[in-house]
Amino acid sequence: MAGAKFITLEGGEGAGKSTQLRLLVAALQAKSIACVQTREPGGSPGGEEIRELLVKGEPGRWDALTEALLMFAARTDHVARTIKPALDAGKWVVCDRFTDSTYAYQGAGRGLGKERIAAMEAATLGGLKPDLTLVLDLPAEMGLKRTLSRPGSDTRFEKFDLGFHEKLRTAFLEIAKREPSRCIVVDTARDVETVAADIWRIVSSRFGIT
Numbered sequence: 001m002a003g004a005k006f007i008t009l010e011g012g013e014g015a016g017k018s019t020q021l022r023l024l025v026a027a028l029q030a031k032s033i034a035c036v037q038t039r040e041p042g043g044s045p046g047g048e049e050i051r052e053l054l055v056k057g058e059p060g061r062w063d064a065l066t067e068a069l070l071m072f073a074a075r076t077d078h079v080a081r082t083i084k085p086a087l088d089a090g091k092w093v094v095c096d097r098f099t100d101s102t103y104a105y106q107g108a109g110r111g112l113g114k115e116r117i118a119a120m121e122a123a124t125l126g127g128l129k130p131d132l133t134l135v136l137d138l139p140a141e142m143g144l145k146r147t148l149s150r151p152g153s154d155t156r157f158e159k160f161d162l163g164f165h166e167k168l169r170t171a172f173l174e175i176a177k178r179e180p181s182r183c184i185v186v187d188t189a190r191d192v193e194t195v196a197a198d199i200w201r202i203v204s205s206r207f208g209i210t
């Protein structure tokens with residue numbers, strides 16, 4: 001179990017990322033693994049300010065390219081101020097969304113395409129990739145239904161139409177297929193405890209946690 005690990009949870013709206021992230025962090029802490037729980041967009045004071053611009057308001061508030069650049073601006077600050085310092089200090093980082101979400105939302109959903117997102121990634125992240133990405137998979141319609149039972153005002157992306165959310169699901173599954181050594185797909189159309197047990201099995205065996 002050498003070195004601090006960087007784990008991300010990905011998936012569409014209501015797939016269960018935030019729920020499973022809390023449970024995963026608790027399970028790691030129960031094994032005395034120091035970890036930082038964080039999220040995107042956000043995760044640093046500056047990143048959280050940029051988040052406000054991204055998650056509130058009407059779907060058409062931002063031109064797609066501007067939206068992608070704001071995502072990478074928030075991410076660059078988040079990596080510099082939160083993620084890198086934590087990993088350097090030996091703390092694991094468990095993050096709710098990361099670059100894969102930009103490939104899915106802005107690349108596929110909003111139609112910018114992989115290449116433009118890849119260029120932004122290369123210009124900003126210096127090759128930083130998660131050690132493990134859990135792609136939480138749920139039919140888009142089910143995910144959106146689940147978000148309705150949840151309080152909160154960060155609803156801008158939830159307001160995009162169903163076709164948009166179906167594109168996201170396809171994009172996340174394509175990423176997982178392209179990078180099978182980093183990404184594991186987890187079916188979240190099962191109860192919370194069953195999904196959490198599955199995730200713990202994946203994480204503990206990947207990193208040799210006993």
Ligand SMILES: Nc1ncnc2c1ncn2[C@@H]1O[C@H](COP(=O)(O)OP(=O)(O)O)[C@@H](O)[C@H]1O
Nearest residue numbers: 013014015016017018019146149150190191192
């Ligand atoms: N496996 C599950 N089965 C049923 N409801 C779930 C499950 N996982 C999460 N939920 C509920 O669905 C809603 C969305 O879950 P959440 O974790 O907030 O998703 P995300 O962070 O991916 O948008 C929440 O109200 C949550 O309590």
Ligand SMILES: [Mg+2]
Nearest residue numbers: 017018019096
């Ligand atoms: Mg969430």
